[in-house]
Amino acid sequence: MLQFLQLVASGVAQGCIYGLIALGFVLIYKATETVNFAQGDLMMVGGFLGLTGTLAMGMPFWAAFFAALVVMLFFGMALERAVLRPLLGQPAFTVVMATIGIGFLARGIVTMIPEWGTDTHVLPVPYKDQVVHVGGLVLSMEHIVIVAVTAMLILALYLLFKHTKIGIAMQATSQNQLAAFYMGIPVRRINMLVWGISAAVSAGAGLLLAPITFVHANMGFIGLKAFPAAVVGGFGSIPGALVGGLIIGVVETLAGFYLPEGFKDVAAYIVVLIMLAVKPNGLFGENLRKKV
Amino acid sequence: MTDVILQLNNVESAYGPVKAIRGVSLKVARGSIVTVLGANGAGKSTILKTISGIIDPQKGSILYHGEPIQKQDPAWIVRQGIAHVPEGREIFPLLTVRENLLMGAYTRPLGDKAAVEQEIEQVYGYFPILQERAGQPAGQLSGGQQQMLAISRALLARPTIMLLDEPSLGLSPKLTHEIFEIIKRINRERGVTILLVEQNARVALKYADYGYVLEVGRIVMEDPCSVLREKEDVKEFYLGIKDSGVRGTRRWKKKKTWR
Numbered sequence: 058m059l060q061f062l063q064l065v066a067s068g069v070a071q072g073c074i075y076g077l078i079a080l081g082f083v084l085i086y087k088a089t090e091t092v093n094f095a096q097g098d099l100m101m102v103g104g105f106l107g108l109t110g111t112l113a114m115g116m117p118f119w120a121a122f123f124a125a126l127v128v129m130l131f132f133g134m135a136l137e138r139a140v141l142r143p144l145l146g147q148p149a150f151t152v153v154m155a156t157i158g159i160g161f162l163a164r165g166i167v168t169m170i171p172e173w174g175t176d177t178h179v180l181p182v183p184y185k186d187q188v189v190h191v192g193g194l195v196l197s198m199e200h201i202v203i204v205a206v207t208a209m210l211i212l213a214l215y216l217l218f219k220h221t222k223i224g225i226a227m228q229a230t231s232q233n234q235l236a237a238f239y240m241g242i243p244v245r246r247i248n249m250l251v252w253g254i255s256a257a258v259s260a261g262a263g264l265l266l267a268p269i270t271f272v273h274a275n276m277g278f279i280g281l282k283a284f285p286a287a288v289v290g291g292f293g294s295i296p297g298a299l300v301g302g303l304i305i306g307v308v309e310t311l312a313g314f315y316l317p318e319g320f321k322d323v324a325a326y327i328v329v330l331i332m333l334a335v336k337p338n339g340l341f342g343e344n345l346r347k348k349v
Numbered sequence: 350m351t352d353v354i355l356q357l358n359n360v361e362s363a364y365g366p367v368k369a370i371r372g373v374s375l376k377v378a379r380g381s382i383v384t385v386l387g388a389n390g391a392g393k394s395t396i397l398k399t400i401s402g403i404i405d406p407q408k409g410s411i412l413y414h415g416e417p418i419q420k421q422d423p424a425w426i427v428r429q430g431i432a433h434v435p436e437g438r439e440i441f442p443l444l445t446v447r448e449n450l451l452m453g454a455y456t457r458p459l460g461d462k463a464a465v466e467q468e469i470e471q472v473y474g475y476f477p478i479l480q481e482r483a484g485q486p487a488g489q490l491s492g493g494q495q496q497m498l499a500i501s502r503a504l505l506a507r508p509t510i511m512l513l514d515e516p517s518l519g520l521s522p523k524l525t526h527e528i529f530e531i532i533k534r535i536n537r538e539r540g541v542t543i544l545l546v547e548q549n550a551r552v553a554l555k556y557a558d559y560g561y562v563l564e565v566g567r568i569v570m571e572d573p574c575s576v577l578r579e580k581e582d583v584k585e586f587y588l589g590i591k592d593s594g595v596r597g598t599r600r601w602k603k604k605k606t607w608r
Contacts, residue, residue, distance in 0.1 A: 222451070222455070225451060225452065226455060228441070228443065228444060228448075229444055229448075229452045232442055232443050232444065233439055233440070233442070235403075235439060237441075237452075238423045239401065239403070239423065239427075239433045240453055240456070240502070240506070241423060241425075241427030242452065243424055
Protein backbone atom coordinates (compact mmCIF):
# COMPACT_ATOMS: atom_id res chain seq x y z
CA MET A 58 0.00 0.00 0.00
CA LEU A 59 2.76 2.39 0.97
CA GLN A 60 4.52 1.60 -2.24
CA PHE A 61 1.33 2.36 -4.17
CA LEU A 62 0.98 5.75 -2.49
CA GLN A 63 4.62 6.46 -3.16
CA LEU A 64 4.06 5.79 -6.84
CA VAL A 65 0.92 7.90 -6.93
CA ALA A 66 2.82 10.80 -5.36
CA SER A 67 5.51 10.75 -8.00
CA GLY A 68 2.83 10.21 -10.66
CA VAL A 69 1.07 13.35 -9.50
CA ALA A 70 4.28 15.34 -9.81
CA GLN A 71 4.86 13.98 -13.30
CA GLY A 72 1.21 14.68 -14.08
CA CYS A 73 1.58 18.32 -13.09
CA ILE A 74 4.22 18.71 -15.79
CA TYR A 75 1.95 17.10 -18.38
CA GLY A 76 -0.89 19.24 -17.14
CA LEU A 77 1.07 22.47 -17.52
CA ILE A 78 2.10 21.64 -21.07
CA ALA A 79 -1.45 20.54 -21.88
CA LEU A 80 -2.61 23.85 -20.45
CA GLY A 81 -0.37 25.57 -22.96
CA PHE A 82 -1.96 23.56 -25.78
CA VAL A 83 -5.45 24.31 -24.54
CA LEU A 84 -4.92 28.05 -24.13
CA ILE A 85 -3.80 28.40 -27.72
CA TYR A 86 -6.40 25.98 -29.02
CA LYS A 87 -9.23 27.80 -27.32
CA ALA A 88 -8.12 31.21 -28.46
CA THR A 89 -7.11 30.49 -32.04
CA GLU A 90 -8.40 26.97 -32.82
CA THR A 91 -4.93 25.84 -33.74
CA VAL A 92 -2.90 23.09 -32.15
CA ASN A 93 0.58 24.28 -31.38
CA PHE A 94 2.91 21.37 -32.02
CA ALA A 95 5.86 23.45 -30.84
CA GLN A 96 4.56 23.55 -27.27
CA GLY A 97 7.14 21.02 -26.04
CA ASP A 98 9.90 22.95 -27.74
CA LEU A 99 8.84 26.18 -26.08
CA MET A 100 9.23 24.25 -22.84
CA MET A 101 12.71 23.18 -23.89
CA VAL A 102 13.73 26.75 -24.71
CA GLY A 103 12.43 27.80 -21.31
CA GLY A 104 14.62 25.13 -19.70
CA PHE A 105 17.69 26.40 -21.50
CA LEU A 106 16.94 29.98 -20.54
CA GLY A 107 16.84 28.90 -16.91
CA LEU A 108 20.16 27.16 -17.41
CA THR A 109 21.76 30.29 -18.83
CA GLY A 110 20.23 32.40 -16.09
CA THR A 111 21.65 30.31 -13.27
CA LEU A 112 24.96 29.07 -14.72
CA ALA A 113 26.15 31.76 -17.11
CA MET A 114 24.64 34.79 -15.42
CA GLY A 115 24.86 33.55 -11.86
CA MET A 116 21.30 34.39 -10.90
CA PRO A 117 19.66 32.62 -7.96
CA PHE A 118 17.42 29.78 -9.19
CA TRP A 119 14.08 31.44 -8.48
CA ALA A 120 15.16 34.71 -10.04
CA ALA A 121 16.22 32.81 -13.14
CA PHE A 122 12.91 30.95 -13.05
CA PHE A 123 10.84 34.11 -13.22
CA ALA A 124 13.20 35.79 -15.65
CA ALA A 125 12.80 32.81 -17.99
CA LEU A 126 9.00 33.03 -17.65
CA VAL A 127 9.02 36.72 -18.56
CA VAL A 128 11.39 36.22 -21.49
CA MET A 129 9.21 33.37 -22.77
CA LEU A 130 6.10 35.54 -22.40
CA PHE A 131 7.59 38.04 -24.82
CA PHE A 132 9.05 35.29 -26.98
CA GLY A 133 5.60 33.71 -27.38
CA MET A 134 4.06 37.06 -28.25
CA ALA A 135 6.77 37.76 -30.81
CA LEU A 136 6.25 34.31 -32.30
CA GLU A 137 2.54 34.96 -32.75
CA ARG A 138 3.18 38.35 -34.30
CA ALA A 139 5.91 37.18 -36.66
CA VAL A 140 4.76 33.72 -37.71
CA LEU A 141 1.14 33.06 -36.84
CA ARG A 142 -0.56 36.36 -37.55
CA PRO A 143 0.46 36.50 -41.22
CA LEU A 144 -1.22 33.10 -41.56
CA LEU A 145 -4.53 34.38 -40.21
CA GLY A 146 -7.36 33.14 -42.39
CA GLN A 147 -5.28 30.33 -43.89
CA PRO A 148 -6.49 26.75 -43.49
CA ALA A 149 -5.79 25.06 -40.16
CA PHE A 150 -3.39 22.71 -41.94
CA THR A 151 -1.09 25.58 -42.89
CA VAL A 152 -0.98 26.86 -39.35
CA VAL A 153 -0.29 23.42 -37.89
CA MET A 154 2.58 22.91 -40.34
CA ALA A 155 3.95 26.29 -39.30
CA THR A 156 3.96 25.27 -35.63
CA ILE A 157 5.69 21.99 -36.47
CA GLY A 158 8.23 24.07 -38.36
CA ILE A 159 8.74 26.32 -35.35
CA GLY A 160 9.44 23.20 -33.27
CA PHE A 161 12.10 21.87 -35.65
CA LEU A 162 13.64 25.29 -35.96
CA ALA A 163 13.80 25.73 -32.19
CA ARG A 164 15.52 22.38 -31.76
CA GLY A 165 17.96 23.16 -34.55
CA ILE A 166 18.86 26.62 -33.31
CA VAL A 167 19.33 25.43 -29.74
CA THR A 168 21.95 22.89 -30.83
CA MET A 169 23.82 25.66 -32.65
CA ILE A 170 24.18 27.86 -29.58
CA PRO A 171 27.65 27.08 -28.15
CA GLU A 172 26.69 27.04 -24.47
CA TRP A 173 23.61 24.91 -25.09
CA GLY A 174 24.49 22.51 -27.91
CA THR A 175 23.50 18.88 -28.10
CA ASP A 176 24.69 17.98 -24.61
CA THR A 177 22.51 17.18 -21.67
CA HIS A 178 22.83 19.69 -18.89
CA VAL A 179 22.05 19.53 -15.22
CA LEU A 180 20.07 22.46 -13.90
CA PRO A 181 21.35 23.19 -10.41
CA VAL A 182 18.47 23.83 -8.03
CA PRO A 183 18.64 24.75 -4.35
CA TYR A 184 16.32 21.88 -3.40
CA LYS A 185 18.32 19.14 -5.09
CA ASP A 186 18.17 15.69 -3.43
CA GLN A 187 16.25 16.82 -0.38
CA VAL A 188 13.48 14.57 0.90
CA VAL A 189 10.54 15.04 3.20
CA HIS A 190 9.06 12.27 5.31
CA VAL A 191 5.30 12.30 5.58
CA GLY A 192 4.06 9.36 7.60
CA GLY A 193 5.84 6.48 5.96
CA LEU A 194 6.09 8.23 2.62
CA VAL A 195 9.34 9.63 1.35
CA LEU A 196 8.62 12.59 -0.89
CA SER A 197 11.40 14.16 -2.86
CA MET A 198 11.62 17.92 -2.70
CA GLU A 199 11.64 18.13 -6.50
CA HIS A 200 8.20 16.59 -6.62
CA ILE A 201 6.83 18.81 -3.87
CA VAL A 202 8.12 21.92 -5.62
CA ILE A 203 6.54 20.80 -8.89
CA VAL A 204 3.14 20.41 -7.28
CA ALA A 205 3.38 23.64 -5.30
CA VAL A 206 4.56 25.79 -8.19
CA THR A 207 1.97 24.26 -10.51
CA ALA A 208 -0.72 25.12 -7.99
CA MET A 209 0.55 28.69 -7.82
CA LEU A 210 0.65 29.06 -11.59
CA ILE A 211 -2.88 27.70 -11.89
CA LEU A 212 -4.11 30.05 -9.19
CA ALA A 213 -2.51 33.00 -10.97
CA LEU A 214 -4.16 31.98 -14.25
CA TYR A 215 -7.50 31.47 -12.52
CA LEU A 216 -7.38 34.97 -11.04
CA LEU A 217 -6.38 36.37 -14.41
CA PHE A 218 -9.22 34.70 -16.31
CA LYS A 219 -11.92 35.23 -13.73
CA HIS A 220 -11.20 38.59 -12.21
CA THR A 221 -9.46 40.83 -14.69
CA LYS A 222 -10.99 42.62 -17.62
CA ILE A 223 -8.30 41.41 -20.00
CA GLY A 224 -8.75 37.83 -18.79
CA ILE A 225 -12.51 37.89 -19.30
CA ALA A 226 -11.88 39.42 -22.72
CA MET A 227 -9.60 36.46 -23.49
CA GLN A 228 -12.39 34.07 -22.61
CA ALA A 229 -14.87 36.11 -24.62
CA THR A 230 -12.59 36.10 -27.65
CA SER A 231 -12.18 32.34 -27.50
CA GLN A 232 -15.94 31.80 -27.22
CA ASN A 233 -17.07 34.11 -29.98
CA GLN A 234 -14.42 35.88 -31.94
CA LEU A 235 -16.87 37.76 -34.16
CA ALA A 236 -18.78 39.14 -31.19
CA ALA A 237 -15.47 40.16 -29.63
CA PHE A 238 -14.78 42.24 -32.72
CA TYR A 239 -18.23 43.82 -32.38
CA MET A 240 -17.50 44.76 -28.76
CA GLY A 241 -14.31 46.50 -29.82
CA ILE A 242 -12.05 43.94 -28.13
CA PRO A 243 -8.62 43.99 -29.84
CA VAL A 244 -8.82 40.34 -30.88
CA ARG A 245 -5.39 40.15 -32.51
CA ARG A 246 -3.61 41.62 -29.52
CA ILE A 247 -5.51 39.26 -27.23
CA ASN A 248 -4.37 36.27 -29.30
CA MET A 249 -0.82 37.51 -29.10
CA LEU A 250 -1.05 37.69 -25.33
CA VAL A 251 -2.49 34.15 -25.20
CA TRP A 252 0.53 32.87 -27.09
CA GLY A 253 2.78 34.66 -24.65
CA ILE A 254 1.05 33.19 -21.60
CA SER A 255 1.07 29.74 -23.16
CA ALA A 256 4.80 29.95 -23.84
CA ALA A 257 5.46 31.17 -20.31
CA VAL A 258 3.45 28.32 -18.77
CA SER A 259 5.38 25.81 -20.88
CA ALA A 260 8.65 27.35 -19.82
CA GLY A 261 7.54 26.93 -16.22
CA ALA A 262 6.89 23.26 -16.91
CA GLY A 263 10.35 22.90 -18.43
CA LEU A 264 12.08 24.49 -15.47
CA LEU A 265 10.19 22.30 -13.02
CA LEU A 266 10.95 19.19 -15.00
CA ALA A 267 14.64 19.97 -15.44
CA PRO A 268 15.79 18.84 -11.97
CA ILE A 269 14.32 15.33 -12.39
CA THR A 270 15.36 14.81 -16.01
CA PHE A 271 17.95 16.95 -17.73
CA VAL A 272 17.96 19.95 -20.01
CA HIS A 273 18.64 18.93 -23.59
CA ALA A 274 17.49 19.82 -27.08
CA ASN A 275 15.03 16.95 -27.35
CA MET A 276 13.33 17.30 -23.98
CA GLY A 277 10.40 18.87 -25.83
CA PHE A 278 9.23 15.45 -26.97
CA ILE A 279 7.53 15.13 -23.61
CA GLY A 280 4.97 17.37 -25.26
CA LEU A 281 3.72 14.28 -27.04
CA LYS A 282 2.62 12.96 -23.66
CA ALA A 283 0.83 16.19 -22.89
CA PHE A 284 -1.39 15.62 -25.92
CA PRO A 285 -3.15 12.66 -24.34
CA ALA A 286 -3.55 14.78 -21.22
CA ALA A 287 -5.30 17.53 -23.16
CA VAL A 288 -7.52 15.03 -24.98
CA VAL A 289 -8.53 13.19 -21.82
CA GLY A 290 -9.45 16.47 -20.15
CA GLY A 291 -11.46 17.53 -23.16
CA PHE A 292 -9.42 19.64 -25.55
CA GLY A 293 -10.52 23.15 -24.79
CA SER A 294 -11.02 22.96 -21.05
CA ILE A 295 -8.48 24.51 -18.73
CA PRO A 296 -9.31 22.49 -15.59
CA GLY A 297 -9.60 19.49 -17.89
CA ALA A 298 -6.02 19.89 -19.06
CA LEU A 299 -4.76 19.74 -15.51
CA VAL A 300 -6.92 16.79 -14.48
CA GLY A 301 -6.02 15.01 -17.70
CA GLY A 302 -2.36 15.60 -16.97
CA LEU A 303 -2.68 14.17 -13.46
CA ILE A 304 -4.51 11.09 -14.76
CA ILE A 305 -1.91 10.44 -17.43
CA GLY A 306 0.94 11.01 -14.98
CA VAL A 307 -0.43 8.63 -12.36
CA VAL A 308 -1.46 5.94 -14.85
CA GLU A 309 1.92 6.08 -16.50
CA THR A 310 3.83 5.76 -13.26
CA LEU A 311 1.70 2.87 -12.04
CA ALA A 312 1.89 1.12 -15.39
CA GLY A 313 5.65 1.51 -15.37
CA PHE A 314 5.89 -0.29 -12.05
CA TYR A 315 3.20 -2.95 -12.08
CA LEU A 316 2.97 -3.82 -15.77
CA PRO A 317 5.61 -5.50 -17.92
CA GLU A 318 8.42 -3.51 -19.48
CA GLY A 319 7.28 -1.17 -22.24
CA PHE A 320 3.84 -0.42 -20.95
CA LYS A 321 4.99 2.83 -19.36
CA ASP A 322 5.19 4.64 -22.67
CA VAL A 323 2.00 3.33 -24.21
CA ALA A 324 -0.17 3.62 -21.10
CA ALA A 325 -1.02 7.23 -21.82
CA TYR A 326 -2.24 6.40 -25.30
CA ILE A 327 -4.27 3.46 -24.09
CA VAL A 328 -6.04 5.84 -21.71
CA VAL A 329 -6.72 8.19 -24.62
CA LEU A 330 -8.15 5.42 -26.79
CA ILE A 331 -10.46 4.32 -23.99
CA MET A 332 -11.46 7.92 -23.37
CA LEU A 333 -12.23 8.57 -27.03
CA ALA A 334 -14.35 5.45 -27.19
CA VAL A 335 -16.29 6.15 -23.99
CA LYS A 336 -16.52 9.94 -23.85
CA PRO A 337 -15.20 11.53 -27.04
CA ASN A 338 -15.60 15.05 -25.65
CA GLY A 339 -13.24 14.34 -22.79
CA LEU A 340 -13.92 14.72 -19.10
CA PHE A 341 -14.59 18.44 -19.15
CA GLY A 342 -15.60 18.87 -22.77
CA GLU A 343 -17.84 21.87 -23.20
CA ASN A 344 -20.95 21.40 -25.17
CA LEU A 345 -23.24 24.41 -25.32
CA ARG A 346 -25.37 24.57 -28.41
CA LYS A 347 -26.24 27.85 -30.01
CA LYS A 348 -29.86 28.89 -29.77
CA VAL A 349 -31.63 30.13 -32.87
CA MET B 350 -33.59 65.85 -43.00
CA THR B 351 -31.77 67.99 -40.52
CA ASP B 352 -28.78 66.97 -38.46
CA VAL B 353 -27.66 63.83 -40.22
CA ILE B 354 -25.57 61.71 -37.85
CA LEU B 355 -24.70 58.87 -40.19
CA GLN B 356 -24.61 58.95 -43.95
CA LEU B 357 -23.74 56.29 -46.51
CA ASN B 358 -22.76 57.46 -49.98
CA ASN B 359 -22.90 54.94 -52.77
CA VAL B 360 -21.38 52.17 -50.65
CA GLU B 361 -20.46 48.88 -52.36
CA SER B 362 -19.38 45.81 -50.39
CA ALA B 363 -18.67 42.26 -51.43
CA TYR B 364 -17.88 38.84 -49.98
CA GLY B 365 -15.08 37.81 -52.32
CA PRO B 366 -16.51 37.92 -55.83
CA VAL B 367 -20.11 38.16 -54.63
CA LYS B 368 -21.30 41.71 -54.49
CA ALA B 369 -23.72 42.06 -51.58
CA ILE B 370 -24.57 45.77 -51.75
CA ARG B 371 -24.33 47.70 -54.95
CA GLY B 372 -24.24 51.40 -54.27
CA VAL B 373 -26.30 52.07 -51.17
CA SER B 374 -26.89 55.64 -50.04
CA LEU B 375 -28.83 56.43 -46.92
CA LYS B 376 -29.05 59.00 -44.17
CA VAL B 377 -29.83 58.61 -40.49
CA ALA B 378 -31.05 61.65 -38.61
CA ARG B 379 -29.98 62.19 -35.01
CA GLY B 380 -32.40 60.76 -32.48
CA SER B 381 -34.50 58.88 -35.02
CA ILE B 382 -35.23 55.22 -35.62
CA VAL B 383 -34.41 54.33 -39.21
CA THR B 384 -35.17 50.93 -40.64
CA VAL B 385 -33.90 49.08 -43.68
CA LEU B 386 -36.36 46.48 -44.95
CA GLY B 387 -35.50 43.72 -47.29
CA ALA B 388 -35.81 40.02 -48.00
CA ASN B 389 -33.21 37.35 -47.31
CA GLY B 390 -29.95 38.12 -49.04
CA ALA B 391 -30.92 41.67 -49.94
CA GLY B 392 -27.75 42.87 -48.21
CA LYS B 393 -29.23 44.30 -45.03
CA SER B 394 -26.72 42.78 -42.64
CA THR B 395 -23.90 43.68 -44.99
CA ILE B 396 -24.81 47.35 -44.64
CA LEU B 397 -24.46 47.14 -40.87
CA LYS B 398 -21.25 45.10 -41.01
CA THR B 399 -19.77 47.65 -43.38
CA ILE B 400 -20.67 50.50 -41.04
CA SER B 401 -19.12 48.79 -38.02
CA GLY B 402 -15.92 47.98 -39.90
CA ILE B 403 -16.20 44.19 -39.99
CA ILE B 404 -16.25 44.44 -43.80
CA ASP B 405 -14.40 47.15 -45.70
CA PRO B 406 -16.41 48.70 -48.51
CA GLN B 407 -14.97 48.53 -52.02
CA LYS B 408 -16.40 51.88 -52.99
CA GLY B 409 -18.26 54.76 -51.46
CA SER B 410 -17.95 56.56 -48.17
CA ILE B 411 -19.51 56.35 -44.73
CA LEU B 412 -19.77 59.66 -42.90
CA TYR B 413 -20.32 59.78 -39.15
CA HIS B 414 -20.79 63.29 -37.81
CA GLY B 415 -19.60 64.32 -41.27
CA GLU B 416 -16.26 62.52 -40.96
CA PRO B 417 -15.40 59.47 -43.09
CA ILE B 418 -15.10 56.29 -41.00
CA GLN B 419 -14.88 53.61 -43.68
CA LYS B 420 -11.98 51.11 -43.56
CA GLN B 421 -11.32 51.83 -39.90
CA ASP B 422 -10.68 49.20 -37.24
CA PRO B 423 -13.91 47.84 -35.64
CA ALA B 424 -12.59 48.68 -32.16
CA TRP B 425 -12.03 52.28 -33.18
CA ILE B 426 -15.54 52.52 -34.57
CA VAL B 427 -17.04 51.20 -31.33
CA ARG B 428 -15.11 53.86 -29.43
CA GLN B 429 -16.64 56.54 -31.64
CA GLY B 430 -20.06 55.52 -30.33
CA ILE B 431 -21.37 53.04 -32.88
CA ALA B 432 -22.52 49.83 -31.22
CA HIS B 433 -23.61 46.77 -33.18
CA VAL B 434 -26.17 44.21 -32.01
CA PRO B 435 -25.36 41.37 -34.38
CA GLU B 436 -27.78 39.05 -36.09
CA GLY B 437 -28.35 35.89 -34.08
CA ARG B 438 -27.35 37.57 -30.80
CA GLU B 439 -23.74 36.34 -30.75
CA ILE B 440 -23.45 36.45 -26.99
CA PHE B 441 -20.51 34.86 -25.16
CA PRO B 442 -22.14 31.58 -24.11
CA LEU B 443 -19.83 30.54 -21.26
CA LEU B 444 -19.44 33.95 -19.66
CA THR B 445 -22.05 34.97 -17.13
CA VAL B 446 -24.70 37.52 -18.02
CA ARG B 447 -22.84 40.13 -16.00
CA GLU B 448 -19.52 39.35 -17.64
CA ASN B 449 -21.19 39.68 -21.03
CA LEU B 450 -22.35 43.14 -20.05
CA LEU B 451 -18.86 44.06 -18.86
CA MET B 452 -17.48 43.02 -22.23
CA GLY B 453 -19.93 45.45 -23.82
CA ALA B 454 -18.12 48.16 -21.90
CA TYR B 455 -14.70 46.90 -22.99
CA THR B 456 -13.74 50.01 -24.91
CA ARG B 457 -14.44 52.31 -22.01
CA PRO B 458 -11.52 53.45 -19.86
CA LEU B 459 -10.89 51.82 -16.48
CA GLY B 460 -11.77 55.08 -14.73
CA ASP B 461 -15.36 54.64 -15.90
CA LYS B 462 -15.91 51.71 -13.56
CA ALA B 463 -18.45 53.44 -11.33
CA ALA B 464 -20.40 54.73 -14.32
CA VAL B 465 -20.40 51.26 -15.87
CA GLU B 466 -21.78 49.74 -12.67
CA GLN B 467 -24.50 52.37 -12.63
CA GLU B 468 -25.40 51.67 -16.24
CA ILE B 469 -25.56 47.95 -15.61
CA GLU B 470 -28.20 48.77 -13.00
CA GLN B 471 -30.06 50.92 -15.54
CA VAL B 472 -29.98 48.12 -18.08
CA TYR B 473 -31.38 45.75 -15.45
CA GLY B 474 -34.18 48.29 -15.17
CA TYR B 475 -35.05 47.75 -18.83
CA PHE B 476 -34.71 43.97 -18.60
CA PRO B 477 -35.26 42.79 -15.00
CA ILE B 478 -34.83 39.14 -16.02
CA LEU B 479 -31.15 39.81 -16.71
CA GLN B 480 -30.64 40.83 -13.11
CA GLU B 481 -32.18 37.59 -11.90
CA ARG B 482 -29.85 35.65 -14.16
CA ALA B 483 -26.78 37.85 -13.66
CA GLY B 484 -24.58 35.00 -12.44
CA GLN B 485 -25.66 32.37 -14.95
CA PRO B 486 -23.78 31.46 -18.10
CA ALA B 487 -25.41 33.39 -20.94
CA GLY B 488 -25.69 30.23 -23.03
CA GLN B 489 -28.40 29.00 -20.66
CA LEU B 490 -30.70 31.93 -21.41
CA SER B 491 -33.66 31.55 -23.74
CA GLY B 492 -33.50 33.08 -27.18
CA GLY B 493 -35.46 36.16 -26.16
CA GLN B 494 -33.35 36.69 -23.07
CA GLN B 495 -30.22 36.38 -25.18
CA GLN B 496 -31.57 39.09 -27.46
CA MET B 497 -32.18 41.30 -24.44
CA LEU B 498 -28.63 40.61 -23.32
CA ALA B 499 -27.24 41.46 -26.75
CA ILE B 500 -29.06 44.80 -26.76
CA SER B 501 -27.99 45.57 -23.19
CA ARG B 502 -24.41 44.65 -23.96
CA ALA B 503 -24.37 47.11 -26.84
CA LEU B 504 -25.88 49.82 -24.61
CA LEU B 505 -22.96 49.51 -22.21
CA ALA B 506 -20.64 50.84 -24.89
CA ARG B 507 -22.64 54.06 -24.34
CA PRO B 508 -23.45 54.38 -28.02
CA THR B 509 -24.61 57.45 -29.90
CA ILE B 510 -26.03 55.17 -32.54
CA MET B 511 -27.00 51.54 -32.25
CA LEU B 512 -27.08 49.15 -35.20
CA LEU B 513 -29.68 46.44 -34.67
CA ASP B 514 -29.59 43.41 -36.92
CA GLU B 515 -32.91 41.53 -36.92
CA PRO B 516 -33.79 41.76 -33.25
CA SER B 517 -37.01 39.83 -33.94
CA LEU B 518 -35.18 36.77 -35.28
CA GLY B 519 -36.63 33.61 -33.79
CA LEU B 520 -38.84 35.41 -31.27
CA SER B 521 -42.57 35.06 -30.70
CA PRO B 522 -44.74 38.01 -31.84
CA LYS B 523 -45.42 38.95 -28.24
CA LEU B 524 -41.76 38.96 -27.29
CA THR B 525 -40.92 40.86 -30.47
CA HIS B 526 -43.29 43.63 -29.43
CA GLU B 527 -41.85 43.71 -25.93
CA ILE B 528 -38.36 44.09 -27.28
CA PHE B 529 -39.38 46.79 -29.74
CA GLU B 530 -41.13 48.72 -26.97
CA ILE B 531 -37.85 48.76 -25.06
CA ILE B 532 -35.93 49.77 -28.17
CA LYS B 533 -38.33 52.67 -28.55
CA ARG B 534 -37.84 53.58 -24.90
CA ILE B 535 -34.07 53.49 -25.26
CA ASN B 536 -34.43 55.75 -28.27
CA ARG B 537 -36.69 58.24 -26.51
CA GLU B 538 -35.20 58.22 -23.02
CA ARG B 539 -31.52 58.03 -23.82
CA GLY B 540 -31.58 59.71 -27.22
CA VAL B 541 -29.80 56.78 -28.86
CA THR B 542 -30.19 56.90 -32.63
CA ILE B 543 -31.16 53.53 -34.02
CA LEU B 544 -30.51 51.96 -37.39
CA LEU B 545 -32.60 48.84 -37.57
CA VAL B 546 -32.51 46.09 -40.14
CA GLU B 547 -35.55 43.84 -40.26
CA GLN B 548 -37.38 41.21 -42.25
CA ASN B 549 -40.43 41.68 -40.10
CA ALA B 550 -41.68 44.75 -41.96
CA ARG B 551 -44.89 45.07 -40.00
CA VAL B 552 -43.13 45.59 -36.69
CA ALA B 553 -40.31 47.65 -38.14
CA LEU B 554 -42.70 50.06 -39.87
CA LYS B 555 -44.73 50.40 -36.72
CA TYR B 556 -41.81 51.49 -34.56
CA ALA B 557 -39.46 53.28 -36.94
CA ASP B 558 -39.65 56.88 -38.11
CA TYR B 559 -38.09 56.53 -41.52
CA GLY B 560 -37.63 53.52 -43.77
CA TYR B 561 -35.61 52.28 -46.72
CA VAL B 562 -36.47 49.28 -48.86
CA LEU B 563 -33.50 47.26 -50.05
CA GLU B 564 -33.74 44.81 -52.95
CA VAL B 565 -30.75 42.81 -54.22
CA GLY B 566 -28.25 45.28 -52.88
CA ARG B 567 -29.97 48.47 -53.98
CA ILE B 568 -32.25 50.94 -52.24
CA VAL B 569 -35.46 50.96 -54.24
CA MET B 570 -37.60 53.16 -52.07
CA GLU B 571 -37.41 55.49 -49.09
CA ASP B 572 -39.97 57.48 -47.16
CA PRO B 573 -41.24 58.18 -43.67
CA CYS B 574 -42.72 54.96 -42.31
CA SER B 575 -46.21 56.43 -42.17
CA VAL B 576 -46.01 56.91 -45.96
CA LEU B 577 -44.31 53.57 -46.60
CA ARG B 578 -47.08 51.71 -44.82
CA GLU B 579 -49.56 52.97 -47.39
CA LYS B 580 -47.57 52.18 -50.53
CA GLU B 581 -49.10 49.47 -52.68
CA ASP B 582 -45.92 47.50 -53.28
CA VAL B 583 -44.87 47.61 -49.64
CA LYS B 584 -48.32 46.48 -48.61
CA GLU B 585 -48.34 43.60 -51.02
CA PHE B 586 -44.78 42.34 -50.86
CA TYR B 587 -43.78 43.21 -47.32
CA LEU B 588 -46.99 43.34 -45.34
CA GLY B 589 -48.89 40.67 -47.25
CA ILE B 590 -52.00 42.81 -47.64
CA LYS B 591 -53.57 41.94 -50.97
CA ASP B 592 -55.78 44.45 -52.61
CA SER B 593 -58.38 42.76 -54.74
CA GLY B 594 -59.14 44.68 -57.93
CA VAL B 595 -62.45 46.07 -59.12
CA ARG B 596 -63.48 42.74 -60.56
CA GLY B 597 -62.51 40.86 -57.42
CA THR B 598 -59.58 39.21 -59.12
CA ARG B 599 -55.86 39.91 -58.93
CA ARG B 600 -53.23 39.48 -61.52
CA TRP B 601 -51.28 36.56 -60.20
CA LYS B 602 -47.99 38.03 -61.24
CA LYS B 603 -47.45 41.67 -60.73
CA LYS B 604 -44.40 43.74 -61.38
CA LYS B 605 -43.05 45.85 -58.56
CA THR B 606 -42.94 49.45 -59.62
CA TRP B 607 -41.86 50.98 -56.31
CA ARG B 608 -44.06 53.98 -56.86
